[in-house]
Amino acid sequence: MSQTPLLDTIQLPADLRKLEPNQLRQVADELRTEMIAAVSQTGGHLGAGLGVVELTVALHYVFDTPRDIVIWDVGHQAYPHKILTGRRDRIRTLRTGGGLSGFTKRAESEYDPFGAAHAATSISAALGFAVARDKRGDDTNVIAVIGDGSMSAGMAYEAMNNAAETTKRLIVILNDNDMSIAPPVGGMSSYLGRLASSKTYRQIRKTAKSIAEALPAPIHDVAKKAEEYARTMVTGGTFFEELGFHYLGPFDGHDVDLLRRILKNAKEFTDRPVLIHAVTKKGKGYAPAENAADKYHGVTKFNVITGEQSKGSGGPPQYTKVFANALIHEAEKDEKIVAITAAMPSGTGLDSFGARFPDRTYDVGIAEQHAVTFAAGLAADGMKPFAAIYSTFLQRGYDQVVHDVAIQKLPVRFAMDRAGLVGADGPTHAGSFDIGYLGQLPGFIVMAAADGNELSRMVATAAAIDDRPSAFRYPRGEAEGAMLADAHIPLEIGKGRIVREGTSVALLNFGARMSEANKAADKLAAMGLSTTLADARFAKPLDEDLIRRLAREHEVLLTIEEGAEGGFGAFVLHFMARDGILDRGCKIRTLTLPDIFQDHDKPEAMYAEAGLDADAIANAALLALGRGANDLSAGASA
Ligand SMILES: Cc1ncc(C[n+]2csc(CCOP(=O)(O)OP(=O)(O)O)c2C)c(N)n1
Numbered sequence: 001m002s003q004t005p006l007l008d009t010i011q012l013p014a015d016l017r018k019l020e021p022n023q024l025r026q027v028a029d030e031l032r033t034e035m036i037a038a039v040s041q042t043g044g045h046l047g048a049g050l051g052v053v054e055l056t057v058a059l060h061y062v063f064d065t066p067r068d069i070v071i072w073d074v075g076h077q078a079y080p081h082k083i084l085t086g087r088r089d090r091i092r093t094l095r096t097g098g099g100l101s102g103f104t105k106r107a108e109s110e111y112d113p114f115g116a117a118h119a120a121t122s123i124s125a126a127l128g129f130a131v132a133r134d135k136r137g138d139d140t141n142v143i144a145v146i147g148d149g150s151m152s153a154g155m156a157y158e159a160m161n162n163a164a165e166t167t168k169r170l171i172v173i174l175n176d177n178d179m180s181i182a183p184p185v186g187g188m189s190s191y192l193g194r195l196a197s198s199k200t201y202r203q204i205r206k207t208a209k210s211i212a213e214a215l216p217a218p219i220h221d222v223a224k225k226a227e228e229y230a231r232t233m234v235t236g237g238t239f240f241e242e243l244g245f246h247y248l249g250p251f252d253g254h255d256v257d258l259l260r261r262i263l264k265n266a267k268e269f270t271d272r273p274v275l276i277h278a279v280t281k282k283g284k285g286y287a288p289a290e291n292a293a294d295k296y297h298g299v300t301k302f303n304v305i306t307g308e309q310s311k312g313s314g315g316p317p318q319y320t321k322v323f324a325n326a327l328i329h330e331a332e333k334d335e336k337i338v339a340i341t342a343a344m345p346s347g348t349g350l351d352s353f354g355a356r357f358p359d360r361t362y363d364v365g366i367a368e369q370h371a372v373t374f375a376a377g378l379a380a381d382g383m384k385p386f387a388a389i390y391s392t393f394l395q396r397g398y399d400q401v402v403h404d405v406a407i408q409k410l411p412v413r414f415a416m417d418r419a420g421l422v423g424a425d426g427p428t429h430a431g432s433f434d435i436g437y438l439g440q441l442p443g444f445i446v447m448a449a450a451d452g453n454e455l456s457r458m459v460a461t462a463a464a465i466d467d468r469p470s471a472f473r474y475p476r477g478e479a480e481g482a483m484l485a486d487a488h489i490p491l492e493i494g495k496g497r498i499v500r501e502g503t504s505v506a507l508l509n510f511g512a513r514m515s516e517a518n519k520a521a522d523k524l525a526a527m528g529l530s531t532t533l534a535d536a537r538f539a540k541p542l543d544e545d546l547i548r549r550l551a552r553e554h555e556v557l558l559t560i561e562e563g564a565e566g567g568f569g570a571f572v573l574h575f576m577a578r579d580g581i582l583d584r585g586c587k588i589r590t591l592t593l594p595d596i597f598q599d600h601d602k603p604e605a606m607y608a609e610a611g612l613d614a615d616a617i618a619n620a621a622l623l624a625l626g627r628g629a630n631d632l633s634a635g636a637s638a
């Protein structure tokens with residue numbers, strides 16, 4: 001007999017909590033089906049959410065959310081959480097302009113007490129909430145849910161190290177699905193693997209229900225019971241216990257009734273923080289995900305029946321691929337070249353580099369700080385390390401860039417993918433700040449690729465820079481332009497290039513807005529405004545002669561960059577002020593990303609909003625010339 005759908009009766013967790021415990025399995029099944037259906041239409045992060053369906057149901061059933069709070073680490077697994085917390089009606093707007101964020105977000109819901117997207121922040125944030133509640137005598141519960149991959153990040157240890165001496169009421173759930181984006185790496189992963197595969201774990205799976213039924217004990221001796229319980233349940237979680245946590249587990253993270261009981265009991269632990277080790281499966285309950293090597297971590301739209309994802313346009317190669325191919329080319333010639341990723345082998349393209357050079361490729365886990373200083377050590381001892389870290393994630397290792405790399409002038413090469421706006425991942429992943437944060441560092445060389453061939457040449461250039469640190473940035477997506485004969489020829493340091501000659505307007509572009517700048521030049525030319533288009537190639541050192549010439553020979557000079565204020569345009573202004581060019585009345589405008597955190601949308605929509613598409617660039621030139629805003633599409637005579 002078909003069951004009455006239950007998910008339709010759940011608008012908020014309070015509705016869930018009206019159900020009987022024996023109905024939760026059905027809720028989880030319906031929730032999983034709904035999530036698969038939704039993500040098949042939107043694309044996004046699938047595997048992680050599938051792995052926490054039961055945990056999400058149990059959490060919102062046992063805890064009085066949103067009074068009790070749940071903080072999801074990274075937040076990419078929070079789609080089931082969003083469906084159960086009043087956002088099911090919008091779940092198919094996920095990661096689209098004006099739609100739901102792909103991560104947790106305070107502004108989106110009271111059930112999202114803390115935003116996320118960069119890994120390993122949940123325990124620190126949860127500790128903050130716990131202490132604030134301790135201080136006001138608020139005995140609501142604070143729960144952090146952190147994955148095994150995120151548990152490889154140093155910040156998690158900083159928080160755990162501080163937790164037990166700071167609060168007595170904190171629940172940390174380690175969602176251990178034995179996956180990061182790629183298979184997890186490092187000693188912690190091995191340790192967790194031992195715990196989860198231990199004989200005791202197999203025993204616990206059989207006896208856990210009986211042990212769980214033995215609780216809760218009468219409140220007055222809950223601490224004694226907690227010790228006994230913890231000892232009974234302990235399966236070598238010594239590491240966590242040494243940090244002052246009760247360690248409970250490992251438990252089957254897909255047994256929704258067991259989770260319900262364990263979480264209910266966890267509320268009784270008030271003498272010190274509790275870490276619950278849940279063993280789950282990334283991609284659980286959807287065969288194409290379970291069987292995929294990446295467990296469908298990030299997917300495009302897909303066919304629910306077959307699991308087949310919509311293919312790319314089949315157009316030009318991704319910038320990421322161009323980088324990987326170029327680095328392989330360089331590494332073929334120089335065995336000192338090694339490559340480092342922080343848990344992003346496929347995203348950075350180092351998976352293909354690693355296939356070619358397995359002994360020269362290092363995945364250090366979600367540990368950007370370590371990655372940078374590890375690279376510095378390699379460079380200090382004669383190697384040529386390429387640290388391939390997304391622009392946004394390099395922010396996590398910035399002090400190491402300054403302290404360990406720049407001050408010591410060590411020749412670490414930074415390959416910064418996802419520079420500029422990234423689209424669906426939104427503000428947490430935008431690569432907006434690296435031009436400024438690297439260009440300010442004495443001795444650094446900072447490059448940006450205007451197209452695929454330029455990127456390839458920048459890899460060759462970086463490979464040849466052995467006396468100081470260098471960085472090159474490139475965006476997410478398809479690389480413009482064909483590869484040319486000079487693809488592996490290093491660039492002359494600090495020299496830009498003229499792409500097209502004009503006389504009235506000079507567009508000095510830095511990075512991959514080049515094609516939009518070229519279209520803007522066409523629009524201006526159609527209005528009788530002859531336009532020079534130059535590719536700066538370097539934000540540091542600047543091509544000072546090029547800037548002097550452009551300023552001298554044109555009525556206006558516009559700088560263009562996919563970066564925040566305080567980057568390339570600022571460096572040009574500093575130079576022009578220093579060099580006295582500004583004294584001679586040169587009209588300059590700096591086109592940058594806006595001084596806001598732009599919400600997610602399609603990249604082209606975001607760039608239009610940012611004023612960095614062809615129309616906006618051309619209009620900026622017209623305004624600078626005092627010609628007023630103009631409807632370029634009309635092609636009206638200026
Ligand atoms: C600081 C930082 N580095 C890299 C990433 C990219 N990233 C997103 S999810 C993820 C893997 C997370 O693994 P885990 O915590 O085990 O979660 P799971 O996907 O397995 O549920 C990574 C590396 C990130 N979000 N933050």
Ligand SMILES: CC(=O)[C@@H](O)[C@H](O)COP(=O)(O)O
Nearest residue numbers: 074076117298347418425476
């Ligand atoms: C959740 C997370 O941080 C990563 O999965 C990130 O979304 C990857 O970004 P790309 O899809 O641009 O590789």
Ligand SMILES: [Mg+2]
Nearest residue numbers: 147148149179
């Ligand atoms: Mg994991």
